[in-house]
Amino acid sequence: MNNTQNRFTTFDQTEIFYQHWQATHESDTPKKAILLFHRGHEHSGRMAHLVNELKLPDFDFFAWDARGHGHSPGDRGDAPSFSACVKDIQYFVNHIQENYDINPENIAVIGQSVGAVLAATWVHDYAPKIRALCLASPAFSIKLYIPLAIPSLKILSKVRGNFFINSYVKSKMLTHDLERAKAYDEDPLIARAISVRMLLGLDEASNRIVNDAENIHVPTQILSSGSDFVVFQKPQKEFYAKLPHPLKEFHNLEGFYHDTLGEINREIAINKIRRFIQQCFDLPYQAPDLIHADKIGQSCAIAEEYSSPLPKNSFKDLFWQFTKKNLKIGSHFSRGLKIGEETGYDSGSTLDFVYRNESESPNFLGKMIDKQYLNAIGWRGIRVRKENIELLLKKYADILVQNRKPVRILDIASGHGRYILDAVADFSKKPDSILLRDYSEINVEAGKRLILDRNLESLAEFVQGDAFDTASLAAIKPKATLAVVSGLYELFSENDLLQQSLEGLNKAMLKDGYLIYTGQVWHPQQEFIARALTSHRQGNAWVMRLRSQAEMDMLVEQAGFKKIDQCIDDFGIFTISVAQKL
Structure with a gap:
């Protein structure tokens, strides 16, 4: 040869x-x-x-x-x-x-x-x-x-x-x-x-x-x-x-x-x-069929195990009850734990605190707790995810500009929208429009304040909306060229919900537009999160079902996109991928 x-x-x-x-x-x-x-x-x-x-x-x-x-x-x-x-x-x-x-x-x-x-x-x-x-x-x-x-x-x-x-x-x-x-x-x-x-x-x-x-x-x-x-x-x-x-x-x-x-x-x-x-x-190539991984398989079994109650007064049950009480006590001193206990540890308010990455407690003990809390491997991975999203937003906004296409940003579950607004500040050219959406009224109001603080009200809008409502997403005008779904799909086990959301997103975007989506393929604290932390959804336990990258990519491809780029943090927890609408 x-x-x-x-x-x-x-x-x-x-x-x-x-x-x-x-x-x-x-x-x-x-x-x-x-x-x-x-x-x-x-x-x-x-x-x-x-x-x-x-x-x-x-x-x-x-x-x-x-x-x-x-x-x-x-x-x-x-x-x-x-x-x-x-x-x-x-x-x-x-x-x-x-x-x-x-x-x-x-x-x-x-x-x-x-x-x-x-x-x-x-x-x-x-x-x-x-x-x-x-x-x-x-x-x-x-x-x-x-x-x-x-x-x-x-x-x-x-x-x-x-x-x-x-x-x-x-x-x-x-x-x-x-x-x-x-x-x-x-x-x-x-x-x-x-x-x-x-x-x-x-x-x-x-x-x-x-x-x-x-x-x-x-x-x-x-x-x-x-x-x-x-x-x-x-x-x-x-x-x-x-x-x-x-x-x-x-x-x-x-x-x-x-x-x-x-x-x-x-x-x-x-x-x-x-x-x-x-x-x-x-043999002909055959991609894995993981459409029912939310209903059968190892990731489903693990999530089911962590959502099942432990035998009352068993050692594990007492351990996790003690852990939850410690978090409750700590929330009286720590601003970070207080936000988590009141709004859910997966809420937009919690994520915004993690993004700010500063101890905001007024007392010495609270500052120590905040520091340890913010240094948890999951929150470190979240901050790296934010950095990677910002890099990919800038990269593909520049590609759109080079191809003489409008830069219309859409985020369907923005939290407070901090990562989008931070990313836009580093763009070589201002986007044509920014539409931020979130289901929580608290997040929408906080996001509107961030837009005003940054003097972006002429091109950015924050509205309340359901990220899983296919018709609501499909009705978005003008159609987006750069859409983002960050930290949302990881919170929901059901693939049917993701299919609804992705179908709506496809209809909300122009052909050849880019979709940036996140995944969570592994987490070293999965049981701790399920047993000790509460979700923003009615204060229930925060039980995550981890999706393999193959499963996440399959769902995106079935919705009419082709994956073209990806990165992952050094911990191997959070992936950020880019797909183009076919």
């Missing part, structure tokens, strides 16, 4: 190196591709042997050097965050689609070790419609051989900041292939160290993905090395057991060391990968 070396520009303008091996294509058949993601410390050159050994001549092959590795820029073994590398994959796939005319449903992914975890996290968080996912010895849990290594590194990183540690792994622990081991030892591009933030980010992402593997809806093959000195096999099996797709395989390769695809008898593993990919491509 003809090999070329190239670079693509990722989300923060970093130029990432990659190699491309071009297949000879039949003119009347869609192009197909295999993406290769190398293990930690290594680079694309260490995966290049697979191009010939897989014997799949009708596939293009792509292999990158992850940032901080090989020919890509950055400190060796480091990146801004683990999630930044996951987002790099999304931009890599976008680049391949745009420049080589290869659609995601004609792509298979092969990842090894850390590269396998990156690939699995990408599939979980971004829900790409790829054909197959092959993971070789995924590094879900590294054998650090030092007791309490991860907790110790977390403490040290808070004291020292980011720092580097050298890998204990020797080439003889990776493979029985003496030539490949020698090449590893002599390769100047091997990154011998890894940054602590990448190591901790890998650990956090791995725990999340293994625990939430039921939201990976792609045919998946796991190749596990039976004599692996580097990573544990148990979480690989746990991950596999939770995968929901019927097309899945787990292979225990007896005697294999960690470099599964570089072992001396690697043809055993490679033959399995070839057969799995060929079989997946012999």
Whole structure:
């Protein structure tokens, strides 16, 4: 195959190196591709042997050097965050689609070790419609051989900041292939160290993905090395057991060391990968059908469990009753807790307090409570979500201006509308109109005051409206070109409601207009929120049903939109996606 070396520009303008091996294509058949993601410390050159050994001549092959590795820029073994590398994959796939005319449903992914975890996290968080996912010895849990290594590194990183540690792994622990081991030892591009933030980010992402593997809806093959000195096999099996797709395989390769695809008898593993990919491509691509995930399935079961009462006076019941009483007591001192107790912890008033991110209590104890409250991981994720929404609003408003189209903003559940008004302040050109809507009269009045405070009354309007009323949304005039649904759909379990809302939104928008929508694919405090916090809806418990990104995207696509962009916070909680009306 003809090999070329190239670079693509990722989300923060970093130029990432990659190699491309071009297949000879039949003119009347869609192009197909295999993406290769190398293990930690290594680079694309260490995966290049697979191009010939897989014997799949009708596939293009792509292999990158992850940032901080090989020919890509950055400190060796480091990146801004683990999630930044996951987002790099999304931009890599976008680049391949745009420049080589290869659609995601004609792509298979092969990842090894850390590269396998990156690939699995990408599939979980971004829900790409790829054909197959092959993971070789995924590094879900590294054998650090030092007791309490991860907790110790977390403490040290808070004291020292980011720092580097050298890998204990020797080439003889990776493979029985003496030539490949020698090449590893002599390769100047091997990154011998890894940054602590990448190591901790890998650990956090791995725990999340293994625990939430039921939201990976792609045919998946796991190749596990039976004599692996580097990573544990148990979480690989746990991950596999939770995968929901019927097309899945787990292979225990007896005697294999960690470099599964570089072992001396690697043809055993490679033959399995070839057969799995060929079989997946012999079948027509079929997107997951998750329309009834609100009525049956794991996310439904978990939400149902957390909404069910606990046995009276059981340890768990007493614990959560005590927690709720503490919140009630704290609300007498803390402004943040008081707003939550009075209006609901999911209310627009609570979100506005979280966005302001300041302790507003008049007393010392209240200020301390506010600080701890605002530092909760969920509220930190909410603030990152706000920043990402503002960035995407500006990005797509600029695109509309460049295409000489009006910028008419519509938000159907604005809360107080702070994130929209904050974003507009940074626009290069003022929008033509802003229509904010919310069901709560309290939010509408607060939003109107914000509009007056910012002297935007000439172009912004705030009205009361139901975000799930299809006819009310469809009647909006003039039609919007940039619509936003932020933090709303996450509060409602029923997909029927979302379908009503999205149908109305489609009718409220011009063709080719952009819809920015949020999702909540995971939350580490889901049970705490359900058992201890109240909702704005009649003070009931705030029970969330988490939607996978695949489910959320499916609902949006069924309503007549095509997803074109996405980002997610470093915690893996809140996604912000962009879809275009077809």
